[in-house]
Amino acid sequence: MSRPTKAVIDLQALRHNYELAQSLAPKSKTIPMVKANAYGHGAIKVSQALSDIAPAFGVACIEEALELRDTGIKQPILLLEGTFEATELKLAATKGFWVMVENHQQKEAILNADLALPLNVWLGVDTGMHRLGFQPGEIADIYKTLNSSRNISQPIVFTSHFACADNLDSDSTLKQIQTFKACAPVTALQSLANSAAILAWPKAQREWQRPGYMLYGNSPFAVAQENADQLKPVMSFESAVISLRTIAAGESVGYTANWTAERESTIATITVGYGDGYPRNAINGTPVLINGIRCPLVGRVSMDMITVDVTALSEVAIGDKAVLWGPELPVNEVASYCDTIGYELLTRMPERVPRVYL
CATH class of the missing domain: 3.20.20.10 (Alanine racemase)
Structure with a gap:
């Protein structure tokens, strides 16, 4: 693998x-x-x-x-x-x-x-x-x-x-x-x-x-609830940075060019996409954890890849860990950027994604 x-x-x-x-x-x-x-x-x-x-x-x-x-x-x-x-x-x-x-x-x-x-x-x-x-x-x-x-x-x-x-x-x-x-x-x-x-x-x-x-x-609730707050997320959906590039202000990223850099920006490409169950309708700004730090999704989600603005990170390299959702980034929060619910994001994950059991 x-x-x-x-x-x-x-x-x-x-x-x-x-x-x-x-x-x-x-x-x-x-x-x-x-x-x-x-x-x-x-x-x-x-x-x-x-x-x-x-x-x-x-x-x-x-x-x-x-x-x-x-x-x-x-x-x-x-x-x-x-x-x-x-x-x-x-x-x-x-x-x-x-x-x-x-x-x-x-x-x-x-x-x-x-x-x-x-x-x-x-x-x-x-x-x-x-x-x-x-x-x-x-x-x-x-x-x-x-x-x-x-x-x-x-x-x-x-x-x-x-x-x-x-x-x-x-x-x-x-x-x-x-x-x-x-x-x-x-x-x-x-x-x-x-x-x-x-x-x-x-x-x-x-x-x-x-x-x-x-x-x-x-949690099935949209607000904090004392019992639900004791739950521990079971799935961490993970991938990694596979490419990095610097683009100039005014340059666009991805299909349909739906995001344009307002400043010189560092863009990380992550090997995950809607073919892996990551929602295509995730909007610009959807959070992704890169080395444990929240960074915004930019550009259209592709079948096998997404692009993330990592300009704010002091260090980033090919191979660095990316978390799409998990204990530090609730699937419910990601779903809120996608006009859906966490139930859907979890249940539509395809067999293509290997499950690793701890």
Whole structure:
């Protein structure tokens, strides 16, 4: 591996964040969300690093679950979107996958399936996000029907998802909790809390909680929050300077010449670009750490390279370390320069970028 672009993954930080989630709701069981390749961090390595403390794992689909099972993960794996075809149900039953049921088609497929083993089911309730889940008014009948099926193992877990838990000033989360409370049986196992709710909404604590973004050391909030401030970023996205040049005032840099030097400037070229998941829409001034010092991105992001103004540095050389985001430069901050969120920057990082695990 000679190209210096890489994502360094700190597995001790990962475990710290998991343990923080567990400490905030000590009576809950904590299921790490490892969908989308563990938010870009590598689902296999992340799951292996947590396999001695996590009771189960959460993924989006059966393909992600099979990848984990085939590499030795033995815990139950929750399919957060359920199954997409009836043929997946037999596989889910034999592989020990837990299945989300959130619409009538999925419900009927389970009821009519010829299964050798019963399925563990999570029953999705739409409490206000209006994305997935049954309506609260129909949950009682659906629960009764599923509960009587030989294809379903007891107990059924009731679950829902918050739309605005990252907004600490919104009353939406409390309204969703009340809606859920009104329709979920008191005796049923329940799951409500995502990362934001684990950190800031204790009324959302139930038997199961589902940390995702916080697990990777990043705050879901736009403001400081006492619990989120204890998180440790897991990924450091790194590269290096591969070229240096001095340009005169009035000279431009990069495609479309969208940045022009106002003074004689030293420009460092870094070997990372949108082909590596660094956002093309990062604007001039987006911070990059060169030898630990913040320097501004200048010029358009290319497929394989970016250019940075390092005029203010007293010393800089080819081979010097560049950090695109990490513990000293939060991915949320970089995302704010790109009109997006840190979730997107992490999850769209391609396989081209080697993951180096500490």
